[in-house]
Amino acid sequence: MKSIKVGLLGLGTVGTGVVRIVEGHQEDLASQVGSPIQIVKVLVKDMNKSRSIQVPDHLLTENAWDIIGNPEIDVVVEVMGGIEPTKEYLMEALDRGKHVVTANKDLIALHGRDIKAKAKEKCCDVLYEASVAGGIPIIRTLMESFSSDRITKIMGIVNGTTNYILSKMSQEGAGYEEVLREAQQLGYAESDPTSDVEGLDAARKMAILATLGFHADVSLEDVEVRGISRIKKEDIAFAKKLGYEMKLLGIAERKDNQISVVVQPTMVSTAHPLASVNGVFNAVYVYGEAVGETMFYGPGAGEMPTATSIVADLVAVIKNMKLGVNGQRALTPYKEKKLKSDEQITYKNFVLLHVEDKAGVLAQITQIFAECDVSLDSVVQQPNPNNPDAEIIIITHYASRASMNKVFAHFEHLSVIKSMKSAYRVED
């Protein structure tokens, strides 16, 4: 029986996992797709590097064209990462009629439209389940299982590094810098952690999810991002005391076809299923008008979980090949993208102020909220144990971001406010 021939771009952690699964599960995979799957060429940076897996020398190459330009190869699996030359490689592979499976969130978030258009033109599949939330099959779920529903909200813990840091800060009362260093030592954070801790990685994944969930072409620039590097351990302690866990959430919302997508530290009620997702685990909560609340939980990264998603995509590509329907299941976004204005984006807010401890201060502050049309859910004023100021903790009802920005602008000019210590979105 003719085998399906796969070229692998990259043999790092995830690439190694792909080789392990394709070889270790050969019999099961063949039962599923009806023919053997064979990795015939692997692009590496350095042929002589020692590796945790045995790959015969003649399969390795340092020249991408041995894969892209190889007429024998049916499917290109891309796990090398990066934008260039990766994009060029994939476009050339598609041009030559090769199907593509990729784990590259950056590439899909930034150039997904071009790549999908090329795939469509060439009747090729481009699948990218592994690009978001590793082993959690959220892409296929949004594309197929919720095809009948109108999704109105997607909230995701889609970055394991930041979730590990926040979980540790919460569980141990430790500070950000200390936990980050520990995460770096354990390999859960990069030596330059910017992309993770500043929310960029999560933003890319949310752009991908929002595009699929809302059928509109959401790009990275549409995502407003705030990271976790300025979260203080006191903030997390306050959150816990009030019944919340601090999480870096990606939140994509749609109402009447108006969309907003943000990534920001959020105080999540402990009653919410996302609140108990800890460590490097990921979870995506999806709310659909008909289905209601659902959540999908699992490992967000790692060699084998990510490889599982890649090989599942590979199986899907091969089934499509056998049926002769490659490239015909992809759905192009068919709705016009309309972004919500700051007036239309509404949520609850937590605000912590340090104020002068004298009569009338609370009245002045609550007056500002009232003038800006923000109503309050709860207000607590207490003496500050460390200095002569008082602490005021406010949780608002749903308020527009525009109104809250007005409140914050007023605070700048109110002399009784010593400092605004923190402000966070709240999800119940």
Added chain:
Amino acid sequence: MKSIKVGLLGLGTVGTGVVRIVEGHQEDLASQVGSPIQIVKVLVKDMNKSRSIQVPDHLLTENAWDIIGNPEIDVVVEVMGGIEPTKEYLMEALDRGKHVVTANKDLIALHGRDIKAKAKEKCCDVLYEASVAGGIPIIRTLMESFSSDRITKIMGIVNGTTNYILSKMSQEGAGYEEVLREAQQLGYAESDPTSDVEGLDAARKMAILATLGFHADVSLEDVEVRGISRIKKEDIAFAKKLGYEMKLLGIAERKDNQISVVVQPTMVSTAHPLASVNGVFNAVYVYGEAVGETMFYGPGAGEMPTATSIVADLVAVIKNMKLGVNGQRALTPYKEKKLKSDEQITYKNFVLLHVEDKAGVLAQITQIFAECDVSLDSVVQQPNPNNPDAEIIIITHYASRASMNKVFAHFEHLSVIKSMKSAYRVED
């Protein structure tokens, strides 16, 4: 453009939801499948019954053959339930080349093999996402997203009625009978609750999940079932004190291609993601060798969630129609089914005994465990506040069911044991 014509068997709660989604989401659905979807005939028991939804009279029929024998109809959606005449209807529909979408877990668990064989013969699709866990897309996840992995464990809270009852008993310390009555009043339990509370409903769903997850033909008789009707509120109090929640779990396990499937009340560690799934919600936890731990959470029943799954299946059928590949994606179980023996089924156990409060009793009891080759994780003996007996609470390490049965047989003949109050499986 030619519309796709659907016949609906049944217009109860779920059927009503299907009509609502197909009509309410018409534009979105047409964008996905490339043509309008039209419900052209609906089988009802009584044409004159008043309904919560307006369906034009000429669409209703009391004669199933108006649908099954109607050459215009492309897809039959079955939401009438029951085994006969439902099975006959679906077999006849398939015989006439109609595709089938069904929510009928009983039918799939009992006659899935016949129905799928007929579908294969006729190149028709039979999809049944709604048959297990309502709005949670677990069937598609097992079939497609985990196609690359070897699933070794599936644990499911797949019955909302029993999860509601156990959650209430846990949260309020209430007794089984009391909460059951309340559930019946709220419509969460049937007036004859047997199928739910004795675990039969869950067993059917687990047979379906195990078949898909393990690629072997698991039937209902292979599932060992124990329900929740004998759980006492004291058991739940004990569980909580030890850090567990009582859940009715379906547990399907595979090791070296040996399978076991059970449904039984289980003490689940509060650290496990299944422990916090409360009320009528369902969740399915899947462990795969490569992917590791994943969990899928959502509404297990209800008009709109179940209808979401049905219409997603309908969309998949229609996409396959457009591509001309119906019936060609289904995978027949390709592994021989081998059931584990009682020696091969191992788990941790909780045992609560009332014993005579005198010297040497604990020694006698622990001696029995030792003789039966069961090692103990923890033992607590305490006075019983209500009578002169003592209480002994034992949690074992992993032990085979065969060994535990030997322990229980010995207990029968040990006069110092007044009664064995309860014994439960434990999952950490």
